[in-house]
Amino acid sequence: MKIALLGYGKMGQIIEKFALERGHEIVLKIFIDNQDELTRQNLKAADVAIDFSTPDSVLNNIYTCFDANVPIVVGTTGWYGKLQEVKNECNNSNNTLLYGSNFSIGVNLFFKLNQTLAKLMNSYPAYEVQVEEIHHTQKLDAPSGTAITIAEGIVDNLDRKTEWLNEVVGTNVEMFPKADQLLIESHRIENIPGTHTVIYSSEVDEIEIKHTAHSRAGFALGAVVAAEWLENKKGFFSITDIFE
Numbered sequence: 033m034k035i036a037l038l039g040y041g042k043m044g045q046i047i048e049k050f051a052l053e054r055g056h057e058i059v060l061k062i063f064i065d066n067q068d069e070l071t072r073q074n075l076k077a078a079d080v081a082i083d084f085s086t087p088d089s090v091l092n093n094i095y096t097c098f099d100a101n102v103p104i105v106v107g108t109t110g111w112y113g114k115l116q117e118v119k120n121e122c123n124n125s126n127n128t129l130l131y132g133s134n135f136s137i138g139v140n141l142f143f144k145l146n147q148t149l150a151k152l153m154n155s156y157p158a159y160e161v162q163v164e165e166i167h168h169t170q171k172l173d174a175p176s177g178t179a180i181t182i183a184e185g186i187v188d189n190l191d192r193k194t195e196w197l198n199e200v201v202g203t204n205v206e207m208f209p210k211a212d213q214l215l216i217e218s219h220r221i222e223n224i225p226g227t228h229t230v231i232y233s234s235e236v237d238e239i240e241i242k243h244t245a246h247s248r249a250g251f252a253l254g255a256v257v258a259a260e261w262l263e264n265k266k267g268f269f270s271i272t273d274i275f276e
Protein backbone atom coordinates (compact mmCIF):
# COMPACT_ATOMS: atom_id res chain seq x y z
CA MET A 33 0.00 0.00 0.00
CA LYS A 34 1.00 3.63 -0.49
CA ILE A 35 0.86 5.26 2.96
CA ALA A 36 0.68 8.94 4.02
CA LEU A 37 2.06 9.50 7.53
CA LEU A 38 0.31 12.40 9.26
CA GLY A 39 2.64 13.09 12.18
CA TYR A 40 6.25 11.94 11.95
CA GLY A 41 7.30 12.03 15.60
CA LYS A 42 8.01 9.17 18.01
CA MET A 43 5.22 7.01 16.60
CA GLY A 44 5.32 8.08 12.94
CA GLN A 45 8.98 7.10 12.63
CA ILE A 46 8.47 3.59 14.10
CA ILE A 47 5.38 3.09 11.93
CA GLU A 48 7.48 3.93 8.87
CA LYS A 49 9.95 1.18 9.83
CA PHE A 50 7.23 -1.49 10.21
CA ALA A 51 5.42 -0.32 7.05
CA LEU A 52 8.58 -0.62 4.93
CA GLU A 53 9.37 -4.06 6.46
CA ARG A 54 5.88 -5.22 5.45
CA GLY A 55 6.38 -4.08 1.84
CA HIS A 56 4.50 -0.78 1.92
CA GLU A 57 5.64 2.56 0.53
CA ILE A 58 5.58 5.94 2.34
CA VAL A 59 4.42 8.58 -0.14
CA LEU A 60 3.88 11.55 2.21
CA LYS A 61 5.18 12.56 5.66
CA ILE A 62 3.57 15.50 7.45
CA PHE A 63 4.98 17.28 10.51
CA ILE A 64 4.77 20.82 11.87
CA ASP A 65 7.10 22.52 9.41
CA ASN A 66 5.54 21.09 6.23
CA GLN A 67 1.90 20.92 7.37
CA ASP A 68 0.78 23.01 4.36
CA GLU A 69 1.77 20.02 2.20
CA LEU A 70 -1.27 18.19 3.58
CA THR A 71 -3.45 18.90 0.56
CA ARG A 72 -6.17 16.98 -1.21
CA GLN A 73 -3.85 16.78 -4.22
CA ASN A 74 -0.88 15.33 -2.29
CA LEU A 75 -3.12 12.87 -0.45
CA LYS A 76 -4.37 11.48 -3.76
CA ALA A 77 -1.02 9.65 -4.06
CA ALA A 78 -1.88 7.56 -0.97
CA ASP A 79 -4.08 4.46 -0.54
CA VAL A 80 -4.38 5.16 3.20
CA ALA A 81 -3.28 7.76 5.75
CA ILE A 82 -2.06 6.95 9.27
CA ASP A 83 -2.39 9.80 11.78
CA PHE A 84 -0.23 9.95 14.90
CA SER A 85 -0.05 13.72 15.28
CA THR A 86 -1.48 15.97 18.01
CA PRO A 87 -4.89 16.61 19.59
CA ASP A 88 -4.85 20.10 17.99
CA SER A 89 -4.11 18.96 14.44
CA VAL A 90 -5.92 15.63 14.18
CA LEU A 91 -9.39 16.97 13.25
CA ASN A 92 -8.06 19.02 10.36
CA ASN A 93 -6.07 15.99 9.21
CA ILE A 94 -9.17 13.76 9.34
CA TYR A 95 -11.35 16.23 7.42
CA THR A 96 -8.64 16.76 4.78
CA CYS A 97 -8.53 12.98 4.24
CA PHE A 98 -12.34 12.92 3.97
CA ASP A 99 -12.11 15.71 1.40
CA ALA A 100 -9.62 13.65 -0.63
CA ASN A 101 -11.62 10.42 -0.09
CA VAL A 102 -8.55 8.72 1.41
CA PRO A 103 -9.16 6.17 4.22
CA ILE A 104 -7.52 7.12 7.51
CA VAL A 105 -6.28 5.19 10.56
CA VAL A 106 -6.25 7.49 13.61
CA GLY A 107 -4.00 6.67 16.56
CA THR A 108 -3.90 10.21 17.92
CA THR A 109 -5.71 10.61 21.24
CA GLY A 110 -7.22 13.65 22.98
CA TRP A 111 -10.05 14.34 20.49
CA TYR A 112 -12.75 11.86 21.58
CA GLY A 113 -15.17 14.66 22.54
CA LYS A 114 -15.64 15.06 18.76
CA LEU A 115 -16.04 11.34 18.02
CA GLN A 116 -19.77 11.42 17.22
CA GLU A 117 -19.37 14.47 14.97
CA VAL A 118 -16.52 12.79 13.05
CA LYS A 119 -18.48 9.54 12.77
CA ASN A 120 -21.47 11.39 11.28
CA GLU A 121 -19.26 13.25 8.81
CA CYS A 122 -17.44 10.02 7.85
CA ASN A 123 -20.71 8.21 7.13
CA ASN A 124 -22.43 11.19 5.44
CA SER A 125 -19.48 11.73 3.09
CA ASN A 126 -19.11 7.97 2.40
CA ASN A 127 -15.58 7.90 3.79
CA THR A 128 -13.51 5.42 5.83
CA LEU A 129 -11.89 5.86 9.24
CA LEU A 130 -10.57 3.47 11.89
CA TYR A 131 -9.56 4.84 15.28
CA GLY A 132 -8.15 3.28 18.43
CA SER A 133 -6.87 4.59 21.73
CA ASN A 134 -4.33 1.76 21.70
CA PHE A 135 -3.29 -0.47 18.79
CA SER A 136 -1.30 -3.07 20.77
CA ILE A 137 -2.61 -6.63 21.01
CA GLY A 138 -1.83 -6.74 24.74
CA VAL A 139 -3.93 -3.70 25.59
CA ASN A 140 -6.85 -4.95 23.48
CA LEU A 141 -6.77 -8.22 25.46
CA PHE A 142 -6.56 -6.12 28.63
CA PHE A 143 -9.71 -4.20 27.57
CA LYS A 144 -11.65 -7.50 27.47
CA LEU A 145 -10.23 -8.66 30.82
CA ASN A 146 -11.17 -5.31 32.34
CA GLN A 147 -14.80 -5.58 31.17
CA THR A 148 -15.12 -9.13 32.52
CA LEU A 149 -13.63 -8.18 35.89
CA ALA A 150 -15.93 -5.14 36.16
CA LYS A 151 -18.98 -7.36 35.53
CA LEU A 152 -17.82 -9.82 38.21
CA MET A 153 -17.37 -7.00 40.71
CA ASN A 154 -21.12 -6.21 40.66
CA SER A 155 -21.44 -9.04 43.19
CA TYR A 156 -18.64 -7.69 45.42
CA PRO A 157 -19.44 -4.17 46.64
CA ALA A 158 -16.64 -4.24 49.23
CA TYR A 159 -14.16 -3.44 46.45
CA GLU A 160 -13.45 0.19 45.46
CA VAL A 161 -11.95 0.62 42.01
CA GLN A 162 -9.42 3.06 40.55
CA VAL A 163 -7.52 3.39 37.24
CA GLU A 164 -3.91 4.57 37.03
CA GLU A 165 -1.95 5.51 33.91
CA ILE A 166 1.72 6.44 33.61
CA HIS A 167 3.22 8.07 30.49
CA HIS A 168 6.29 10.04 29.42
CA THR A 169 6.40 13.77 30.17
CA GLN A 170 5.93 14.88 26.51
CA LYS A 171 2.39 13.51 26.44
CA LEU A 172 -0.05 16.33 25.61
CA ASP A 173 -3.33 14.78 26.79
CA ALA A 174 -4.56 13.45 30.14
CA PRO A 175 -6.04 11.07 30.89
CA SER A 176 -4.58 8.84 28.18
CA GLY A 177 -6.96 7.60 25.49
CA THR A 178 -6.32 4.07 26.73
CA ALA A 179 -7.30 5.03 30.29
CA ILE A 180 -10.53 6.54 28.94
CA THR A 181 -11.35 3.27 27.11
CA ILE A 182 -10.59 1.32 30.32
CA ALA A 183 -12.77 3.68 32.39
CA GLU A 184 -15.62 3.36 29.87
CA GLY A 185 -15.27 -0.43 30.11
CA ILE A 186 -15.75 -0.17 33.87
CA VAL A 187 -18.59 2.38 33.81
CA ASP A 188 -20.47 0.31 31.19
CA ASN A 189 -20.19 -2.92 33.21
CA LEU A 190 -20.00 -2.02 36.91
CA ASP A 191 -23.36 -0.72 38.11
CA ARG A 192 -21.97 1.31 41.04
CA LYS A 193 -19.88 3.61 38.75
CA THR A 194 -21.63 6.07 36.45
CA GLU A 195 -18.80 8.37 35.24
CA TRP A 196 -15.04 8.91 35.44
CA LEU A 197 -12.98 11.89 36.54
CA ASN A 198 -9.28 12.60 36.18
CA GLU A 199 -6.51 13.76 38.49
CA VAL A 200 -3.08 14.59 37.10
CA VAL A 201 -0.74 13.87 39.98
CA GLY A 202 1.67 16.71 40.73
CA THR A 203 -0.56 19.55 39.54
CA ASN A 204 -1.88 20.45 43.02
CA VAL A 205 -5.47 19.81 41.93
CA GLU A 206 -6.69 16.94 44.04
CA MET A 207 -9.95 15.23 43.05
CA PHE A 208 -12.40 13.79 45.57
CA PRO A 209 -14.57 11.32 43.65
CA LYS A 210 -18.11 10.61 44.84
CA ALA A 211 -19.13 6.97 45.37
CA ASP A 212 -20.45 6.65 41.80
CA GLN A 213 -17.40 8.31 40.21
CA LEU A 214 -14.35 6.40 39.00
CA LEU A 215 -11.00 8.10 39.54
CA ILE A 216 -8.36 7.97 36.78
CA GLU A 217 -5.00 8.99 38.22
CA SER A 218 -2.48 10.23 35.60
CA HIS A 219 1.26 10.24 36.29
CA ARG A 220 3.89 11.79 34.00
CA ILE A 221 7.39 10.26 34.35
CA GLU A 222 10.34 10.48 31.91
CA ASN A 223 10.57 7.79 29.20
CA ILE A 224 7.55 5.64 30.14
CA PRO A 225 5.90 4.39 26.88
CA GLY A 226 2.57 3.60 28.61
CA THR A 227 1.48 1.70 31.74
CA HIS A 228 -2.16 1.15 32.74
CA THR A 229 -3.42 -0.44 35.96
CA VAL A 230 -6.90 -1.19 37.29
CA ILE A 231 -6.97 -1.65 41.06
CA TYR A 232 -9.83 -3.15 43.08
CA SER A 233 -9.21 -2.58 46.76
CA SER A 234 -11.11 -3.85 49.83
CA GLU A 235 -10.38 -3.70 53.58
CA VAL A 236 -8.70 -7.08 53.40
CA ASP A 237 -7.00 -7.31 50.01
CA GLU A 238 -6.34 -5.86 46.56
CA ILE A 239 -6.65 -7.15 42.98
CA GLU A 240 -4.64 -5.43 40.23
CA ILE A 241 -4.61 -5.95 36.49
CA LYS A 242 -1.79 -4.16 34.73
CA HIS A 243 -0.46 -3.64 31.20
CA THR A 244 3.08 -2.35 30.74
CA ALA A 245 4.31 -1.40 27.26
CA HIS A 246 8.05 -2.13 27.06
CA SER A 247 8.35 0.06 23.93
CA ARG A 248 6.19 1.68 21.23
CA ALA A 249 6.66 -1.28 18.85
CA GLY A 250 3.31 -2.92 19.69
CA PHE A 251 1.38 0.31 19.02
CA ALA A 252 3.20 0.93 15.72
CA LEU A 253 2.88 -2.59 14.30
CA GLY A 254 -0.81 -2.57 15.29
CA ALA A 255 -1.38 0.65 13.35
CA VAL A 256 0.13 -0.82 10.16
CA VAL A 257 -1.93 -4.01 10.56
CA ALA A 258 -5.03 -1.82 11.04
CA ALA A 259 -4.28 0.02 7.77
CA GLU A 260 -3.96 -3.35 6.00
CA TRP A 261 -7.27 -4.54 7.55
CA LEU A 262 -9.00 -1.36 6.31
CA GLU A 263 -8.20 -2.04 2.65
CA ASN A 264 -11.42 -2.35 0.59
CA LYS A 265 -13.65 -1.47 3.58
CA LYS A 266 -16.02 1.53 3.81
CA GLY A 267 -17.33 3.25 6.92
CA PHE A 268 -16.43 4.11 10.50
CA PHE A 269 -14.54 1.50 12.55
CA SER A 270 -12.73 1.15 15.85
CA ILE A 271 -9.80 -1.10 16.73
CA THR A 272 -12.24 -3.42 18.54
CA ASP A 273 -13.74 -4.33 15.13
CA ILE A 274 -10.40 -5.96 14.25
CA PHE A 275 -10.31 -7.98 17.46
CA GLU A 276 -13.95 -9.18 17.25
Ligand SMILES: NC(=O)C1=CN([C@@H]2O[C@H](COP(=O)(O)OP(=O)(O)OC[C@H]3O[C@@H](n4cnc5c(N)ncnc54)[C@H](OP(=O)(O)O)[C@@H]3O)[C@@H](O)[C@H]2O)C=CC1
Nearest residue numbers: 039040041042043063064085089107108109133134135251
Ligand atom coordinates in the same frame (compact mmCIF):
# COMPACT_ATOMS: atom_id res chain seq x y z
N1 LIG B 1 -3.39 4.68 19.60
C1 LIG B 1 -2.17 4.27 19.98
O1 LIG B 1 -1.88 3.05 20.02
C2 LIG B 1 -1.15 5.29 20.34
C3 LIG B 1 -1.47 6.60 20.28
N2 LIG B 1 -0.53 7.56 20.49
C4 LIG B 1 -0.94 8.93 20.28
O2 LIG B 1 -0.38 9.36 19.04
C5 LIG B 1 -0.12 10.77 19.07
C6 LIG B 1 1.32 11.03 18.66
O3 LIG B 1 2.19 10.46 19.58
P1 LIG B 1 3.78 10.62 19.44
O4 LIG B 1 4.25 10.15 18.12
O5 LIG B 1 4.35 10.04 20.67
O6 LIG B 1 3.92 12.23 19.50
P2 LIG B 1 5.11 13.15 18.94
O7 LIG B 1 4.96 14.45 19.63
O8 LIG B 1 6.40 12.44 19.02
O9 LIG B 1 4.74 13.32 17.39
C7 LIG B 1 3.70 14.15 16.98
C8 LIG B 1 3.94 14.49 15.53
O10 LIG B 1 2.88 15.30 15.07
C9 LIG B 1 3.45 16.35 14.32
N3 LIG B 1 2.54 17.48 14.21
C10 LIG B 1 2.35 18.54 15.01
N4 LIG B 1 1.44 19.39 14.48
C11 LIG B 1 1.07 18.83 13.32
C12 LIG B 1 0.19 19.22 12.30
N5 LIG B 1 -0.48 20.39 12.36
N6 LIG B 1 0.00 18.39 11.25
C13 LIG B 1 0.68 17.21 11.17
N7 LIG B 1 1.57 16.81 12.09
C14 LIG B 1 1.75 17.61 13.14
C15 LIG B 1 4.74 16.68 15.05
O11 LIG B 1 5.58 17.46 14.19
P3 LIG B 1 7.11 17.79 14.57
O12 LIG B 1 7.84 16.49 14.32
O13 LIG B 1 7.50 18.83 13.59
O14 LIG B 1 7.09 18.22 15.99
C16 LIG B 1 5.23 15.28 15.29
O15 LIG B 1 5.87 14.77 14.14
C17 LIG B 1 -0.50 11.21 20.48
O16 LIG B 1 -1.82 11.71 20.47
C18 LIG B 1 -0.46 9.91 21.30
O17 LIG B 1 -1.32 9.94 22.40
C19 LIG B 1 0.75 7.24 20.83
C20 LIG B 1 1.11 5.94 20.94
C21 LIG B 1 0.20 4.84 20.71
Ligand SMILES: O=C(O)C1=N[C@H](C(=O)O)C[C@H](O)C1
Nearest residue numbers: 109133134171176177178226
Ligand atom coordinates in the same frame (compact mmCIF):
# COMPACT_ATOMS: atom_id res chain seq x y z
O1 LIG C 1 0.99 9.32 24.07
C1 LIG C 1 1.40 8.14 24.16
O2 LIG C 1 2.61 7.87 24.21
C2 LIG C 1 0.41 7.05 24.17
N1 LIG C 1 -0.83 7.36 23.91
C3 LIG C 1 -1.92 6.46 23.84
C4 LIG C 1 -2.96 6.83 24.88
O3 LIG C 1 -3.22 8.02 25.08
O4 LIG C 1 -3.54 5.92 25.47
C5 LIG C 1 -1.52 5.02 23.81
C6 LIG C 1 -0.28 4.67 24.58
O5 LIG C 1 -0.60 4.50 25.92
C7 LIG C 1 0.85 5.66 24.39
